[in-house]
Amino acid sequence: MSSILNKKPEREDEVLDSALRPKKWSDYVGQDKIKENIRIIITAAKQRSQSPDHLLFYGNSGLGKTTLAYLVAQEMGKEIRITAGPAIERAGDLAAILTNLSEGDVLFLDEIHRVGATVEEYLYPAMEDYKLNLILGKGPMARTMELKLPKFTLIGATTRPALLSSPLRNRFGAIFQLNFYTPEDMEKIIKRSSDLLKIKIEPEALKIISNRSRFTPRVANRLLKRVRDFAQVQGNGLVTKEIAEHALNFLEVDKMGLESGDRKILLALIEKFNGGPVGLQSLAAASMEEEGTILDIYEPYLMQCGFIERTPKGRIASRLAYEHLGLLHMRKQLI
Ligand SMILES: Nc1ncnc2c1ncn2[C@@H]1O[C@H](COP(=O)(O)OP(=O)(O)OP(=O)(O)O)[C@@H](O)[C@H]1O
Ligand SMILES: [Mg+2]
Known part of the structure; x- marks a missing residue:
């Protein structure tokens, strides 16, 4: 059965x-502080007839x-160009993208933590002074050429801010953390x-899906779509409380929104490491998951639920985790 969680978006x-x-903007629910902040940045920039600061x-x-990012471009009345860290392999790739921008455009750079170190060096002057210093040729014949770029706003997005170098981070005028x-x-x-x-969905069913969607819109939308299929095939199309519960249980999404992958990690932590502390590498090996997937997909939510704690010695399973899995009897006695 395919996973509800987003490993590789399909x-x-x-x-x-x-x-x-x-x-x-009115359809973008929540994150009120961020929305307010962004609107101030954009309005102020418009009043000064400048392009807004780069945003992360x-x-x-x-x-x-x-x-x-789309909403920012829309608010500015400008085009948005989309690219991602892994797509920019060489300085030439970056030059091609930047020189094709028009004045004031938004460049959305997804997975910015995956931009290579060499390309990153070229980004600095582009962000700061809207210039690109290209090196033409090799060895003693090499020459540099300065390209002037249109004034643009870079919007970087990342799930792993810690992987960004500080010079890169410092070049953003504002940094926003999206919360659950x-x-x-x-x-x-x-x-x-x-x-x-x-x-068609009953209010009770809305609650059930909401409680099991990891406080994450994309997960909610995906669950909703799966539940709809059940309502259509096993009911009369109306998503009732019973159908939502039945469908989510069938999909092995439990009351807290954990799915089999989450449980596998918690179980590995409890059964193989006696609740930890254990390092990421060992946990990944024992649960047969990639380290990156644990860091990006599973752990943030498990920590949000209070099931996993990170300590200097490694990850530990909390009392809540044992309770949730019905394994309290396995918890080692703390002296
Ligand atoms: N604040 C919101 N209000 C309503 N729907 C939202 C909101 N945020 C996200 N969504 C829904 O969730 C979907 C996923 O959001 P989005 O693609 O912006 O996430 P992301 O943070 O870019 O994820 P990734 O890191 O995987 O790229 C959107 O298509 C939208 O339907
Ligand atoms: Mg995205």
Whole structure:
């Protein structure tokens, strides 16, 4: 069975993402402080007839970074160009993108932590002075050429801010962390998505999906879509509380929104390492997951739930985790 969590986004996800992506500020639920801040930055820049500062968005996958970038461009009335760290292999790739921008455009650079060190060096003057210093030729014949760039706003997005070098981080005028959403905001998001997808859903069912969607809009949308299938095939199309519960149990998404991958990690931590502390590498090996997937996908939510704690010696499973899995009897006695 395919996982509900987003490891490698599939085509289907992209279609769902863009179908449900808020296109107006008023549809972008929650993150009020960030929205307010961004609007001030944009309004002030407009009043000075300048392009706004470069912005960095960081936070877990599916919390709304890309969506926010589109809204910024829209608010500025400019085009948005999209690229991602792994797509820019050489300085030439960056030059091609930057020289094709028009004055005031937004360049959205997703997975910015994956931009290589050499390319990063070229980004600095581009961000600071809107110039690109290209080196033509090799060895003693090499010459540098300075290209003037249009004034643009770079929006970087990353799930791993710690991997950004500080010179790069320092070149952003404002840095925003997207947080997990509140249950109320999640319900609003699910309601909006059901309206857009013409899904009839009972308020109780909204609550159930909201509670199990890891406080993450993309997960909520994906769960909603799966639950709709159950309502259609096993019911009369209406998403009731019973159908939502049945469908999510069938998909092995538990009451806290944990799925089999999360449980595998917690179980490895408890059963193989006696609850920890254990290092990431060992935990990854024991649970047969990639370290990056644990860091990006599983751990932030497990920590948010209070199931895993990070200590200087490694990860430990909390009492809550034992309780949730019904394994309290296995908990070693703390002296
Ligand atoms: N604040 C929000 N209000 C309503 N819907 C939202 C919000 N944030 C995200 N969504 C929904 O979740 C989907 C995923 O959001 P988005 O693609 O912006 O996440 P992301 O942070 O860029 O994720 P990734 O790190 O995987 O690229 C969007 O298509 C949209 O439908
Ligand atoms: Mg994104």
